[in-house]
Amino acid sequence: MSDAQRLNAVIRAHAPAAAARMSDLGQRIWFPKGVPAQAADARNCAINATIGQLTNGHGGAVPLSTLARHVQQMPDEEVFFYAPQGGHKGLRTAWRNRIKSRGPTRASLPLATNGLTHGLSLVADLFVDPDTEVLLPVPCWGNYRLIFGVRRQGLLRPYSVISDGGFDIESLRTALSRCTGPAVLVLNFPSNPVGYTPTLEEADAIVEVIEQAPVPLVVLCDDAYHGMVWEDGLLPDSLFHRLSQSDPARVLAVKVDGATKELFFFGGRVGFVTMGVEGPAASALEEKLLGLARSSISTVATPSQNLVLHTLEDPDTPARIAKLLAGIEARYKRLKAGLIAQNVPHLPFNSGFFALVKVARPVEEVRQALLADGVGVVSAPDAGAVRVSYASVADDDIDTLVDALARHAR
Amino acid sequence: MSDAQRLNAVIRAHAPAAAARMSDLGQRIWFPKGVPAQAADARNCAINATIGQLTNGHGGAVPLSTLARHVQQMPDEEVFFYAPQGGHKGLRTAWRNRIKSRGPTRASLPLATNGLTHGLSLVADLFVDPDTEVLLPVPCWGNYRLIFGVRRQGLLRPYSVISDGGFDIESLRTALSRCTGPAVLVLNFPSNPVGYTPTLEEADAIVEVIEQAPVPLVVLCDDAYHGMVWEDGLLPDSLFHRLSQSDPARVLAVKVDGATKELFFFGGRVGFVTMGVEGPAASALEEKLLGLARSSISTVATPSQNLVLHTLEDPDTPARIAKLLAGIEARYKRLKAGLIAQNVPHLPFNSGFFALVKVARPVEEVRQALLADGVGVVSAPDAGAVRVSYASVADDDIDTLVDALARHAR
Numbered sequence: 001m002s003d004a005q006r007l008n009a010v011i012r013a014h015a016p017a018a019a020a021r022m023s024d025l026g027q028r029i030w031f032p033k034g035v036p037a038q039a040a041d042a043r044n045c046a047i048n049a050t051i052g053q054l055t056n057g058h059g060g061a062v063p064l065s066t067l068a069r070h071v072q073q074m075p076d077e078e079v080f081f082y083a084p085q086g087g088h089k090g091l092r093t094a095w096r097n098r099i100k101s102r103g104p105t106r107a108s109l110p111l112a113t114n115g116l117t118h119g120l121s122l123v124a125d126l127f128v129d130p131d132t133e134v135l136l137p138v139p140c141w142g143n144y145r146l147i148f149g150v151r152r153q154g155l156l157r158p159y160s161v162i163s164d165g166g167f168d169i170e171s172l173r174t175a176l177s178r179c180t181g182p183a184v185l186v187l188n189f190p191s192n193p194v195g196y197t198p199t200l201e202e203a204d205a206i207v208e209v210i211e212q213a214p215v216p217l218v219v220l221c222d223d224a225y226h227g228m229v230w231e232d233g234l235l236p237d238s239l240f241h242r243l244s245q246s247d248p249a250r251v252l253a254v255k256v257d258g259a260t261k262e263l264f265f266f267g268g269r270v271g272f273v274t275m276g277v278e279g280p281a282a283s284a285l286e287e288k289l290l291g292l293a294r295s296s297i298s299t300v301a302t303p304s305q306n307l308v309l310h311t312l313e314d315p316d317t318p319a320r321i322a323k324l325l326a327g328i329e330a331r332y333k334r335l336k337a338g339l340i341a342q343n344v345p346h347l348p349f350n351s352g353f354f355a356l357v358k359v360a361r362p363v364e365e366v367r368q369a370l371l372a373d374g375v376g377v378v379s380a381p382d383a384g385a386v387r388v389s390y391a392s393v394a395d396d397d398i399d400t401l402v403d404a405l406a407r408h409a410r
Numbered sequence: 411m412s413d414a415q416r417l418n419a420v421i422r423a424h425a426p427a428a429a430a431r432m433s434d435l436g437q438r439i440w441f442p443k444g445v446p447a448q449a450a451d452a453r454n455c456a457i458n459a460t461i462g463q464l465t466n467g468h469g470g471a472v473p474l475s476t477l478a479r480h481v482q483q484m485p486d487e488e489v490f491f492y493a494p495q496g497g498h499k500g501l502r503t504a505w506r507n508r509i510k511s512r513g514p515t516r517a518s519l520p521l522a523t524n525g526l527t528h529g530l531s532l533v534a535d536l537f538v539d540p541d542t543e544v545l546l547p548v549p550c551w552g553n554y555r556l557i558f559g560v561r562r563q564g565l566l567r568p569y570s571v572i573s574d575g576g577f578d579i580e581s582l583r584t585a586l587s588r589c590t591g592p593a594v595l596v597l598n599f600p601s602n603p604v605g606y607t608p609t610l611e612e613a614d615a616i617v618e619v620i621e622q623a624p625v626p627l628v629v630l631c632d633d634a635y636h637g638m639v640w641e642d643g644l645l646p647d648s649l650f651h652r653l654s655q656s657d658p659a660r661v662l663a664v665k666v667d668g669a670t671k672e673l674f675f676f677g678g679r680v681g682f683v684t685m686g687v688e689g690p691a692a693s694a695l696e697e698k699l700l701g702l703a704r705s706s707i708s709t710v711a712t713p714s715q716n717l718v719l720h721t722l723e724d725p726d727t728p729a730r731i732a733k734l735l736a737g738i739e740a741r742y743k744r745l746k747a748g749l750i751a752q753n754v755p756h757l758p759f760n761s762g763f764f765a766l767v768k769v770a771r772p773v774e775e776v777r778q779a780l781l782a783d784g785v786g787v788v789s790a791p792d793a794g795a796v797r798v799s800y801a802s803v804a805d806d807d808i809d810t811l812v813d814a815l816a817r818h819a820r
Contacts, residue, residue: 007694014691017626018537018662021592023562026536031700036495053492061486071489071713072482076471079481082463082676085446114524114679117708126436127428146705152433182431216427252428266492267712269524281424284417290441295556298527301711302677303481 003030028150034142035378038367042376047397047404049388050376052192052353053266054328057394064264064324066314070307078306083299086290087112087272091309095272098312099255102237106244107255108282110272111289112300116224119256119273121147122292126285127218128152133183135175137161139356139383141192154184161194162347167202169209176213184218185210187239190225190352193380193387197351203235207242216250219243223257225352228325230332234350244276252276259308261353263317264324268304328353331390331398338402344409347385353392356385359409366408375404413440438560444552445788448777452786457807457814459799460786462602462763463676464738467804474674474734476724480717488716493709496700497522497682501719505682508722509665512647516654517665518692520682521699522710526634529666529683531557532702536695537628538562543593545585547571549766549793551602564594571604572757577612579619586623594628595620597649600635600762603790603797607761613645617652626660629653633667635762638735640742644760654686662686669718671763673727674734678714738763741800741808748812754819757795763802766795769819776818785814 001009008027012019039050047057054062086092087110095110113119124147128134134154136144138161148154159175160168176185187206190197198206210219221240229236243253258271275285293299311317335355339346345358359366363379366386370377377386386409393401411419418437422429449460457467464472496502497520505520523529534557538544544564546554548571558564567588570581586595597616600607608616620629631650639646653663668681685695703709721727745765749756755768769776773789776796780787788797796819803811 007697010690010694011698014658014689015662015685015687015695016659017592018628018658018685018687018691018695020626021537021542021594021628021662023535023537023539023542025702026698029535029698029701029705031495031697031704036704040494051492055491059487061490063486063490068486068489071484074481076473076478077469079478080471080473080675080677081465082461084450085441114528114707114711115709117704118524118706121706125433125439127431127433129433132431132433143704143708146701150701151705182427184431216430218428218431248424248428249426252425252431265490267490269707269709269711275425275428277425277428279424280420281428284420285425285428287417287441288421288436288439291439291556291560292435294441294446294527294553295439295561296528296531296706297524297679298553299525299679301524301679301714303713303717304711307713 004028025151032142032146038378041371045371045376046374047393047401048376049390049393049401050378051392052389053392054264054324055392057392057397062264062324064311064317064320066317066320067263067265067307067311070310074303074306079303081302083302083305085294085299087300088305088309091305094309094312096274099274103241104245105241106276106278108275108277108286110274111286111293112305113271113273113293114297114300115260115269116222116256116258116271117143118297119258119271120222121151122273122289122296123220123254123256124148124152125292126288127184128154131155133157133179133181135159135183135185137186137188137191139193139380140188144186161191162196165348167196167198169202169205172206173209176209179213179215182216184220186220186222188222189235189239190228192224192352193354194347194356195349195352195354197229197234199233200235203239206239210243210251211246218252218254220254220256223255224261226257226262228328228353229351230329231350240276248277263308263311265308268307270300270304270308328391331393331395334395334398335390335402338399342402342406344402344406347383353389355388355390356380356383357388357405357409358385369408370404373404375401414438435561442552442556448788451781455781455786456784457803457811458786459803459811460788461802462799463802464674464734465802467802467807472674472734474721474727474730476727476730477673477675477717477721480720484713484716489713491712493712493715495704495709497710498715498719501715504719504722506684509684513651514655515651516686516688518685518687518696520684521696521703522715523681523683523703524707524710525670525679526632526666526668526681527553528707529668529681530632531561532683532699532706533630533664533666534558534562535702536698537594538564541565543567543589543591545569545593545595547596547598547601549603549790550598554596571601572606575758577606577608579612579615582616583619586619589623589625592626594630596630596632598632599645599649600638602634602762603764604757604766605759605762605764607639607644609643610645613649616649620653620661621656628662628664630664630666633665634671636667636672638738638763639761640739641760650686658687673718673721675718678717680710680714680718738801741803741805744805744808745800745812748809752812752816754812754816757793763799765798765800766790766793767798767815767819768795779818780814783814785811
């Protein structure tokens with residue numbers, strides 16, 4: 001019996017009027033015991049490497065100082081009043097300028113969303129039907145399956161992110177060649193949970209494969225971890241920039257990103273959806289997104305939007321971001337050196353917040369054993385690995401973390 | 411050509427790959443020029459009575475002081491970290507206690523939502539399919555049609571809220587008698603846009619009609635304006651309390667409410683969905699809602715949740731709420747006295763933020779004429795009326811507002 005069936009049986013027995021009127025989606029849905037549940041398991045661990053947020057490793061926040069200083073000085077109107085549909089105009093413009101400053105790009109006015117999940121869900125509303133082929137990276141963030149599969153009933157087609165030593169371009173080429181109609185391709189670099197960003201050569205190959213696909217594509221760039229690239233020679237920016245300039249008959253590029261990771265404002269829930277078009281198509285697609293947002297959440301929290309806007313306007317922000325990124329990079333280097341020194345098997349990783357450590361025993365068994373040792377990680381069964389969020393582990397705990405992984409992973 | 415068709419034509423012409431992959435929902439959706447657009451029209455009006463939020467009437471916020479004082483003293487962890495799925499446990503418990511303190515009720519642990527719209531949308535996800543009959547009050551908030559109709563494709567069945575002098579019980583009885591299968595009934599008291607709350611006798615009749623309905627019902631109580639009742643002898647609380655104790659084979663009561671209006675935190679986007687069940691059905695339905703929230707927004711903004719929690723925990727809050735309510739009530743009394751004195755035709759109103767003023771000319775024409783006079787209102791064409799939000803008009807401007815309505819409405 002599936003989780004959903006189990007819930008449906010309880011509801012039939014104890015709330016028959018509810019069961020009588022449950023929708024198809026209502027009958028399909030359940031709450032997967034994914035990252036949030038495993039993070040809750042690790043609440044009391046000395047080392048909690050479960051969740052993708054920056055902490056001091058001891059339960060404390062590491063805020064962006066240019067954001068934190070505005071929290072104490074918010075005028076009432078920037079806290080209490082409704083925000084406009086689609087988001088604060090100044091904020092949307094500032095985010096668009098931020099995207100365009102990185103290089104030639106076609107970009108609609110970004111629509112503010114309640115975090116990146118809401119952006120992904122709106123894009124799924126707009127482009128995914130029960131018969132739509134949705135190409136998802138594997139391994140991927142579990143919530144993709146809930147959004148594109150369970151909620152929107154897309155036909156999920158996996159492609160492998162990583163082969164020996166690099167991006168698995170052949171897997172992507174094969175997956176695209178099998179599409180039977182216009183499809184949605186999800187790209188996620190730096191990737192969650194792999195922590196991988198393509199090299200410049202790999203990025204060229206990805207664009208080439210996309211532009212030669214046999215069907216028109218909506219290419220969704222999930223850029224949650226934008227800018228968190230820890231090695232030279234890697235794609236420094238989103239593929240959105242190049243794909244927005246592809247033939248509009250073949251490709252629509254869509255960018256989902258936000259302040260969640262880029263400004264380290266995990267609790268703020270400020271994300272954006274930007275379409276790789278300008279002119280009339282941008283206005284029309286924006287109006288579609290406005291209707292979808294109006295009918296799902298109406299607006300995004302006003303205090304969060306104003307905090308993000310002030311932070312973007314603050315000339316000190318780039319330097320402060322660079323400082324926090326340097327801190328994460330130091331943890332990355334220490335973890336990577338430790339894994340190599342102790343010969344702990346892991347998938348290639350070079351960016352983002354995560355590493356995947358391969359385990360020789362059942363993944364859930366290893367996760368439980370690590371929990372018993374006071375180390376919280378997330379299981380990635382589709383990679384035969386555990387996901388380690390080094391961004392939430394104190395520098396001084398990284399060596400202890402590596403020791404624990406070495407003990408349990410092999 | 412409908413608005414959606416117009417957008418689809420533009421997208422076909424300028425972004426053909428997007429058009430090729432647009433979903434059915436994507437093709438249906440557009441952004442209705444409803445309250446938000448009409449509020450934007452009235453941005454520069456001296457009297458802006460468009461939007462349902464409390465202001466000082468001159469563009470300034472009137473915050474709840476027990477909420478405002480916490481804004482300046484938020485610890486970093488209460489701003490920057492992710493909140494748990496479903497909401498902060500302490501907040502959910504506090505909200506449940508608040509509901510239960512009002513009288514005997516069966517109530518699940520409330521799920522935190524991004525404002526009330528998100529709560530309504532999750533309930534629609536759970537209980538509305540393309541063949542579901544959804545009984546909506548008329549006149550009603552326009553977003554109901556977008557959520558239940560355009561997004562979820564329910565069969566919308568109107569029932570009239572108001573007849574001469576009171577609640578139109580016969581319209582509700584007739585609408586229920588015509589249901590062909592388990593249906594969803596939406597109740598909204600105090601109502602938007604009518605500003606009507608049933609008398610105690612009318613409330614008894616509504617419960618009786620619901621319990622004698624020929625089909626099992628999900629009864630959704632939209633309690634956005636809870637507690638804003640300005641006359642004696644009216645239902646002081648939600649019908650949710652009584653309906654939660656109905657036979658579970660006949661009725662599932664669902665309550666959607668939140669801090670938006672109850673704590674005057676319009677920009678916070680903290681709403682709740684509570685099911686009128688306890689025990690195993692409550693857990694199962696909560697898990698369904700968790701999955702729906704996870705796949706639509708993940709979590710609600712952390713700073714907003716913590717502000718609401720601190721406000722609920724503050725012993726001064728009830729007295730401070732009473733003070734703000736008294737201010738709105740004074741505006742209500744002044745408006746009502748003015749409309750009666752100048753013989754301006756209006757629908758019965760006794761609660762909430764709004765009054766409907768009947769107009770003798772086309773509604774849009776009257777709205778434009780009022781705009782030209784520096785008075786912003788919202789058109790309610792299904793009632794042949796304009797909606798006046800007196801909560802956002804300064805006391806001293808109420809008489810001027812009445813004069814303008816008297817000039818243009820007749």
